[in-house]
Amino acid sequence: MFCPTSKRRQDAGSGNVVQKGDAVIDATCGNGYDTLAMLKMVADRSQKGRVYALDLQDVALQNTRSLLDESLDDNEKELAELFATCHSKMEEVLPRNITVRLVAFNLGYLPGGDKTMITKSETTLLGLEAAERVVAPGGLISLLVYVGHPGGREEFETVQAFASRLPECLFVLVCDDFEEVSEAAQVFLGDQFLSRGKHDIKHDVAQIFSRLMKKLPNVVLGSEEALAISHAQKLLALIYFSGPRLVKDHLLQSPVCAPSFFFFLLGIVPYL
Numbered sequence: 001m002f003c004p005t006s007k008r009r010q011d012a013g014s015g016n017v018v019q020k021g022d023a024v025i026d027a028t029c030g031n032g033y034d035t036l037a038m039l040k041m042v043a044d045r046s047q048k049g050r051v052y053a054l055d056l057q058d059v060a061l062q063n064t065r066s067l068l069d070e071s072l073d074d075n076e077k078e079l080a081e082l083f084a085t086c087h088s089k090m091e092e093v094l095p096r097n098i099t100v101r102l103v104a105f106n107l108g109y110l111p112g113g114d115k116t117m118i119t120k121s122e123t124t125l126l127g128l129e130a131a132e133r134v135v136a137p138g139g140l141i142s143l144l145v146y147v148g149h150p151g152g153r154e155e156f157e158t159v160q161a162f163a164s165r166l167p168e169c170l171f172v173l174v175c176d177d178f179e180e181v182s183e184a185a186q187v188f189l190g191d192q193f194l195s196r197g198k199h200d201i202k203h204d205v206a207q208i209f210s211r212l213m214k215k216l217p218n219v220v221l222g223s224e225e226a227l228a229i230s231h232a233q234k235l236l237a238l239i240y241f242s243g244p245r246l247v248k249d250h251l252l253q254s255p256v257c258a259p260s261f262f263f264f265l266l267g268i269v270p271y272l
């Protein structure tokens, strides 16, 4: 969850989350290194992949443009669209009805630039909420937060509070192939179970379980393998953290749930 961007990018591009032809957003393009790496993840001959890169500062957009110009061929260059706008407005620059597989935030100030022009908690939160709306199911919001500069700690706490509202995502991240991501998510989720009111987390988990069970038959029978695996991972992680009691209570509550769950077990056996 909170891990170095280069590693997060590698992981996102390792075949599970971002694929050739996908649309992605760089919410803070700065000097363009993340934009370039993301473009390499989505570019192929189909010319369908897109990177929407945003930054508030003109100098950042110029730096990104220069880096892309010197690093990419003409076809690849066409896949990047740069916008001088705040990431809280990302929906305004996206074409209609588009969802993206990855929104990357690399927060703080522009390296080598004006250190007072930093990301701010309020707009970062709005940006994260917008990202939540545009990211496709099974997609990823990646965050790199620095705490060393003034306002950094406050921004980290804002991000943390936002992430705690997304326990469903945490159940995916605990199964991440990248150890640091998995460990961070496990600690975070463990804290949630310990620190929040017992009723709160139980209630949330029951709701997530219900939602996942409802979608289960379609996901398992659908053609999107990555989505089915991520769904299975969420369910298994949720069962691990909540314990068998919740599953038992839930399965006995509804005649629809038990067959769905059996279906789910049959579906995941080939991957075990």
Ligand SMILES: C[S@@+](CC[C@H](N)C(=O)[O-])C[C@H]1O[C@@H](n2cnc3c(N)ncnc32)[C@H](O)[C@@H]1O
Binding pocket: 027, 028, 029, 030, 031, 032, 033, 034, 035, 054, 055, 056, 057, 060, 085, 086, 087, 088, 106, 107, 108, 109, 110, 111, 117, 118, 119, 120, 123, 124
């Ligand atoms: C740490 S830098 C990004 C580094 C960049 N991803 C790279 O690969 O070089 C953070 C950037 O966020 C930008 N920024 C600050 N507030 C912003 C906002 N509300 N919306 C979009 N970009 C913002 C800054 O101008 C700065 O360029």
